[in-house]
Amino acid sequence: MIFKSHLFSMILYAAFVCVVLALIRKDERKAQIKYALSLFVLMVFGAIIFGWFMYLFV
């Protein structure tokens, strides 16, 4: 059993998805990097914010 940390698993998952989507959506290298980074930040911080939001209903 690996990756007991859910946060680390989520960050790694987001990294893989961002790389693949950036290569699909953009053609230029610079645009790919910009798209991948912005998507990564959006996914990771979005998940953390949504996690805290759900904590309100515990």
Next chain:
Amino acid sequence: METNTKALQSLALGWLIPGLGHVSLKKYWRGGIFFGCITAMLILGLFMGGKIYSYQEEGLHLKLIFKNMTENPLTFLATLSDLGYGFIYILSKLFSFGLGNLKNTTFEFGTTYIAGAGLLNYLVALDAFDIALGKKK
């Protein structure tokens, strides 16, 4: 006509093995990165004890497919996403791996990694299809 055949061929190859559609179109780097990312997600998902879902009914009649969709909609959707990485899905059914280990705390994450890999591979195969048709670079 030849372009359509090439596009369908790259779509099928891309579905069968992640990135192979791009490699067939001489996009070696892109194909290699797709293969690396999607295969890594799949292997990590399997090591986490994730499950590769399969079709629940005996037979592929419309009535049975509809029954499966309505009785287990989430399982049906998970099966569709797992079908995304063609060859490994077939291997998993032949050699019975990816059965899932519910005791693992990482079971849900593993299953998500596996389903995510399948869904991404659909997009990658369709990307190869678009490139072959000349709609994309």
